Amino acid sequence: MAHFDPSTHPHRRFNPLTNEHILVSPHRTKRPWLGQMEPPQSSNLPQYDPKCYLCPGNIRSGGQTNPNYDNTFTFDNDFAALLPPPAPSPPVATHPLMTVEPVQGGCDVLIFHPRHDLTLARLKVEDIIRIIEEWTRIYVVRGSQEGIKYVQIFENKGAMMGCSNPHPHGQVWSLSALPTLPAMEMESLLKYSMSDQTESSAPRGFQGTFHRRPCLLCEYAHVETTMPEKPRVVLKNKDWVALVPWWAVWPFEILLLPYKRHIRSLCDLTATEKTSFADILSKVTKRYDNLFSCSFAYSMGLHQRPVPSSPGEETVEDEDVAHLHLHFTPPLLRDASVRKFLVGFELMAEAQRDLTPEQAAEKLRACSEVHYLDHIDN
Amino acid sequence: MAHFDPSTHPHRRFNPLTNEHILVSPHRTKRPWLGQMEPPQSSNLPQYDPKCYLCPGNIRSGGQTNPNYDNTFTFDNDFAALLPPPAPSPPVATHPLMTVEPVQGGCDVLIFHPRHDLTLARLKVEDIIRIIEEWTRIYVVRGSQEGIKYVQIFENKGAMMGCSNPHPHGQVWSLSALPTLPAMEMESLLKYSMSDQTESSAPRGFQGTFHRRPCLLCEYAHVETTMPEKPRVVLKNKDWVALVPWWAVWPFEILLLPYKRHIRSLCDLTATEKTSFADILSKVTKRYDNLFSCSFAYSMGLHQRPVPSSPGEETVEDEDVAHLHLHFTPPLLRDASVRKFLVGFELMAEAQRDLTPEQAAEKLRACSEVHYLDHIDN
Ligand SMILES: [Zn+2]
Numbered sequence: 001m002a003h004f005d006p007s008t009h010p011h012r013r014f015n016p017l018t019n020e021h022i023l024v025s026p027h028r029t030k031r032p033w034l035g036q037m038e039p040p041q042s043s044n045l046p047q048y049d050p051k052c053y054l055c056p057g058n059i060r061s062g063g064q065t066n067p068n069y070d071n072t073f074t075f076d077n078d079f080a081a082l083l084p085p086p087a088p089s090p091p092v093a094t095h096p097l098m099t100v101e102p103v104q105g106g107c108d109v110l111i112f113h114p115r116h117d118l119t120l121a122r123l124k125v126e127d128i129i130r131i132i133e134e135w136t137r138i139y140v141v142r143g144s145q146e147g148i149k150y151v152q153i154f155e156n157k158g159a160m161m162g163c164s165n166p167h168p169h170g171q172v173w174s175l176s177a178l179p180t181l182p183a184m185e186m187e188s189l190l191k192y193s194m195s196d197q198t199e200s201s202a203p204r205g206f207q208g209t210f211h212r213r214p215c216l217l218c219e220y221a222h223v224e225t226t227m228p229e230k231p232r233v234v235l236k237n238k239d240w241v242a243l244v245p246w247w248a249v250w251p252f253e254i255l256l257l258p259y260k261r262h263i264r265s266l267c268d269l270t271a272t273e274k275t276s277f278a279d280i281l282s283k284v285t286k287r288y289d290n291l292f293s294c295s296f297a298y299s300m301g302l303h304q305r306p307v308p309s310s311p312g313e314e315t316v317e318d319e320d321v322a323h324l325h326l327h328f329t330p331p332l333l334r335d336a337s338v339r340k341f342l343v344g345f346e347l348m349a350e351a352q353r354d355l356t357p358e359q360a361a362e363k364l365r366a367c368s369e370v371h372y373l374d375h376i377d378n
Numbered sequence: 379m380a381h382f383d384p385s386t387h388p389h390r391r392f393n394p395l396t397n398e399h400i401l402v403s404p405h406r407t408k409r410p411w412l413g414q415m416e417p418p419q420s421s422n423l424p425q426y427d428p429k430c431y432l433c434p435g436n437i438r439s440g441g442q443t444n445p446n447y448d449n450t451f452t453f454d455n456d457f458a459a460l461l462p463p464p465a466p467s468p469p470v471a472t473h474p475l476m477t478v479e480p481v482q483g484g485c486d487v488l489i490f491h492p493r494h495d496l497t498l499a500r501l502k503v504e505d506i507i508r509i510i511e512e513w514t515r516i517y518v519v520r521g522s523q524e525g526i527k528y529v530q531i532f533e534n535k536g537a538m539m540g541c542s543n544p545h546p547h548g549q550v551w552s553l554s555a556l557p558t559l560p561a562m563e564m565e566s567l568l569k570y571s572m573s574d575q576t577e578s579s580a581p582r583g584f585q586g587t588f589h590r591r592p593c594l595l596c597e598y599a600h601v602e603t604t605m606p607e608k609p610r611v612v613l614k615n616k617d618w619v620a621l622v623p624w625w626a627v628w629p630f631e632i633l634l635l636p637y638k639r640h641i642r643s644l645c646d647l648t649a650t651e652k653t654s655f656a657d658i659l660s661k662v663t664k665r666y667d668n669l670f671s672c673s674f675a676y677s678m679g680l681h682q683r684p685v686p687s688s689p690g691e692e693t694v695e696d697e698d699v700a701h702l703h704l705h706f707t708p709p710l711l712r713d714a715s716v717r718k719f720l721v722g723f724e725l726m727a728e729a730q731r732d733l734t735p736e737q738a739a740e741k742l743r744a745c746s747e748v749h750y751l752d753h754i755d756n
């Protein structure tokens with residue numbers, strides 16, 4: 001029997017956050033990497049688009065007029081998937097296999113910046129800090145509302161992701177239930193926090209009066225950032241690391257998280273951690289754009305404590321096992337036009353990838369942190 | 379508080395097969411249903427395409443020549459995601475959070491018919507019976523190979539699903555591990571089989587010498603086919619029912635399964651059940667094509683006993699809780715060009731839909747079972 005080589009032999013990897021496997025078929029990437037296959041995409045977007053419903057001063061589909069905002073601007077989605085209270089009385093289930101629960105909540109749209117053409121990859125770090133502050137504000141406001149159990153901050157970028165408006169913006173959905181994926185992650189984090197990890201030198205979980213529980217993500221980030229070769233690390237700064245996780249599903253998926261201490265949510269960030277967060281967000285998105293010299297499509301989401309802890313709260317709750325992290329799930333595979341489809345075997349059986357996470361991280365490490373359009377423009 | 383109305387109020391439904399929830403936002407579908415928005419798509423495909431690597435007599439990318447086959451033709455994928463044994467020796471895990479297991483197996487491509495232009499929706503029932511027989515043959519052959527623990531039969535149809543060749547074909551992947559999704563379903567079926575369901579009049583699980591255990595899918599199919607309004611049933615014949623499941627993620631998702639008795643796998647089908655299976659496959663795919671007058675894209679997959687039971691085996695094994703069923707997951711939403719994207723909140727938190735399963739089933743019930751191209755051609 002040959003010696004196992006993860007860059008050659010088909011294998012399965014396990015995702016300890018979701019308890020799912022991924023099938024990796026590295027022998028299918030024996031083709032040489034051709035790099036950029038298409039000419040760099042110039043940004044043909046204007047700084048202001050009179051037809052854009054997100055630009056300052058324009059009228060939205062619901063009839064409201066946007067103010068002449070200076071940095072971020074947040075409004076209630078005019079076509080929200082969730083509605084505010086009151087929720088109707090719970091129905092009687094027809095059958096135990098057909099259960100239903102009413103849900104309530106709200107959907108916010110957060111415009112990142114007045115400029116129609118500036119994505120995270122092209123905004124200044126100061127502007128990204130303002131976005132982080134606005135995320136924090138919405139997380140606190142929505143997370144404190146009566147009945148709200150979860151706040152999901154996310155960005156959906158690019159026509160390839162079904163996002164019809166290129167004006168840089170994200171969304172925040174708040175709801176009266178903990179959704180499937182965060183619930184799975186919280187369960188895994190809680191289980192890990194109860195496990196015995198006495199030998200690890202990683203940071204530990206939330207330091208309540210008596211508790212320093214092991215944290216799955218503190219441990220994972222510690223291992224990735226301290227191993228000799230760091231094959232999956234794309235970049236790190238003094239507080240944060242961006243890596244292609246061992247169990248990545250999307251070709252250039254990134255997990256971005258703090259690795260120096262257990263940070264439960266945006267509310268726990270110090271001023272310097274906020275700045276270094278903006279710094280790494282800027283660098284990750286620049287590398288993404290530079291990979292295929294295009295405005296890189298992705299969905300990005302923040303996972304953290306489902307809602308903020310009560311002010312002055314000293315007791316450790318189950319929710320404090322949450323470790324703030326971001327998932328970037330981009331669909332592009334080989335160049336600006338070749339995308340991965342989640343279909344067939346993947347919908348029916350299990351996620352599958354050819355390019356290994358290590359190969360993806362290597363390609364992202366090779367990208368510049370100067371945006372390609374800044375080369376073109378100069 | 380208003381009385382709960384599942385066609386008006388946002389709510390969550392639970393999928394007992396996967397233990398996942400779906401967020402339903404029916405208030406967003408208040409827009410009138412416009413029906414067909416685009417002219418019917420004529421099939422401009424030739425009966426034979428000299429450039430198609432699946433047509434009879436043509437050369438495949440691996441260099442082999444296809445025979446002049448008469449009905450189905452199966453070959454090993456020239457670019458397979460899985461490789462046959464020997465597998466390399468298992469590696470030493472770097473860390474408990476980075477586990478890896480070598481996997482082996484095979485990937486077959488099954489051409490449905492010599493005609494380049496005839497999908498399931500346009501093939502005769504006799505031709506579909508031959509496909510079912512070929513599925514059964516491959517399932518038995520692959521499922522009996524040393525080390526194979528699971529056989530996944532699926533079809534990926536349409537450019538929208540990343541399928542580059544329109545020549546009707548499916549795939550079969552066999553592997554030395556039970557993949558994530560079927561493993562979850564098997565666990566749910568096993569758990570249900572241990573539960574107390576004495577009051578139900580539904581068919582029961584596999585009838586070994588002493589066992590008649592409850593079956594989640596026997597029960598679910600029984601409830602859907604016997605309730606007064608049958609709001610989610612699209613069509614049924616004497617053995618099979620096609621319905622939009624209570625927990626459907628995709629707009630026009632269909633679950634197709636036998637409802638009269640517990641059938642573990644293709645191997646259990648009687649001759650008449652095979653014919654009625656071909657009949658309902660033909661009718662479901664015709665309705666799909668007729669919905670937007672186009673060749674309807676989807677991924678379709680068969681879930682059944684992971685591998686066939688050993689011949690003459692009388693003891694009941696855990697695998698016998700499997701209940702043969704097919705999932706159809708089509709991406710189209712409103713017409714032949716408007717698709718659903720699984721992005722943003724759905725990738726980060728939970729699946730979401732606007733159109734309710736009941737509304738989707740109603741639209742599919744309204745479709746003809748005569749293919750729209752047969753109207754055009756005549
Ligand atoms: Zn997460």
Ligand SMILES: [Zn+2]
Pocket residue numbers: 395563681703705
């Ligand atoms: Zn299934």
